[in-house]
Amino acid sequence: MFDTITVIGFGLIGSSLARKIKEQSLCKTLICADREESVCKTVMHLGLADQATTNLEEGVQHADLVIIAVPVGAYEHVGAAISQSLKSGAIVMDVGSVKENAILTLAPHIPENVSFIPAHPIAGTENSGPESGFSNLFEGRWAILTPIDKEKDPKAVEKISEFWKACGSMVEIMDAKHHDRVLGITSHLPHLIAYTIVGTATNLEEDTKSEVIKYSAGGFRDFTRIAASDPTMWRDIFLSNKDAVLDILQRFNEDLTELQKAIRNGESDKLFEYLTETSAIRKAVIEAKQEIPPAPIE
Ligand code: NAP
Numbered sequence: 001m002f003d004t005i006t007v008i009g010f011g012l013i014g015s016s017l018a019r020k021i022k023e024q025s026l027c028k029t030l031i032c033a034d035r036e037e038s039v040c041k042t043v044m045h046l047g048l049a050d051q052a053t054t055n056l057e058e059g060v061q062h063a064d065l066v067i068i069a070v071p072v073g074a075y076e077h078v079g080a081a082i083s084q085s086l087k088s089g090a091i092v093m094d095v096g097s098v099k100e101n102a103i104l105t106l107a108p109h110i111p112e113n114v115s116f117i118p119a120h121p122i123a124g125t126e127n128s129g130p131e132s133g134f135s136n137l138f139e140g141r142w143a144i145l146t147p148i149d150k151e152k153d154p155k156a157v158e159k160i161s162e163f164w165k166a167c168g169s170m171v172e173i174m175d176a177k178h179h180d181r182v183l184g185i186t187s188h189l190p191h192l193i194a195y196t197i198v199g200t201a202t203n204l205e206e207d208t209k210s211e212v213i214k215y216s217a218g219g220f221r222d223f224t225r226i227a228a229s230d231p232t233m234w235r236d237i238f239l240s241n242k243d244a245v246l247d248i249l250q251r252f253n254e255d256l257t258e259l260q261k262a263i264r265n266g267e268s269d270k271l272f273e274y275l276t277e278t279s280a281i282r283k284a285v286i287e288a289k290q291e292i293p294p295a296p297i298e
Contacts, residue, residue: 001163002027006063008056008078010034010043011230012125013095014069015133018048020167023135033059042130056081063087065163068094072102073236079109088113091156093163095119097183097233099146099176101240107148115156118146118176120183121169126229139168140289146176184244189252191234192245194226 005027007014032049033056040052053059060066060082096102110116123141143164147157161171201212262270
């Protein structure tokens with residue numbers, strides 16, 4: 001599909017893509033570009049790439065496809081570093097969880113003769129680093145593309161769609177602002193709530209905390225998994241998608257206040273109705289085959 005692919009940032013997403021690229025032979029040469037020498041050493045040791053470098057400029061200069069897989073807060077640095085070295089006709093794709101800000105930050109660094117296709121795979125785990133990746137992470141998951149102008153570069157959009165399909169994903173094209181709103185509710189708010197619940201428990205008395213851990217088999221255990229996600233990545237997501245996250249948080253607070261009132265006033269019917277309505281969403285998630293967390297099969 002490509003002659004040379006360079007993946008910048010060899011963490012969970014970058015290394016999972018690299019594994020799939022190798023498995024499906026989607027390019028002749030795969031290059032790892034990561035700021036950490038230790039990451040480059042691990043990547044070569046695990047055989048995840050053909051070459052590895054900490055020099056981003058050098059890493060991208062022969063690439064037909066450059067995949068940016070670093071936290072969104074590092075986009076300005078990465079964009080500025082690669083801008084002058086990108087090959088004419090190359091495609092740059094990021095995989096960041098926030099799209100409007102990704103476009104605002106990266107697009108000014110992409111030269112006229114290079115295509116930029118922002119993307120976001122709706123797949124992940126709470127783990128980070130090159131060892132945590134696995135090749136079937138994207139299997140049966142959505143990859144959302146948010147091209148700045150669909151009409152301007154249809155060939156690049158088509159090629160990137162084919163790339164994600166080769167990784168096992170289903171592809172959807174969406175406006176970046178709409179993406180950020182949808183993901184604000186389905187991903188960013190749940191993470192914020194998980195961090196808050198686990199944070200509240202952490203602030204409890206020492207003896208109560210030990211009981212929280214002891215009896216965590218209930219809902220709390222699932223929250224601790226989500227709240228173990230990478231703090232750099234999530235700090236960057238909350239700050240980059242600030243408007244959508246704050247707006248959705250406001251609505252959430254209003255609903256929570258309604259439930260609080262219903263409990264205080266013993267409004268049994270109102271509570272029951274609310275709890276019944278939400279189970280329909282769970283059914284729909286299962287029917288859409290999006291309920292099972294991805295698991296490594298290697
Ligand atoms: P990760 O496991 O933490 O990996 C990020 C990698 O990028 C690390 O190796 C990191 O190195 C490297 N890096 C950071 N800043 C860099 C820079 N300036 N130059 C070069 N390399 C740099 O993160 P991830 O989970 O793969 O996430 C990567 C991107 O995918 C993020 O934008 C995230 O929003 C998006 N995403 C994540 C998920 C998910 O569930 N994890 C899902 C979909 C999309 P250090 O170790 O030195 O920091």
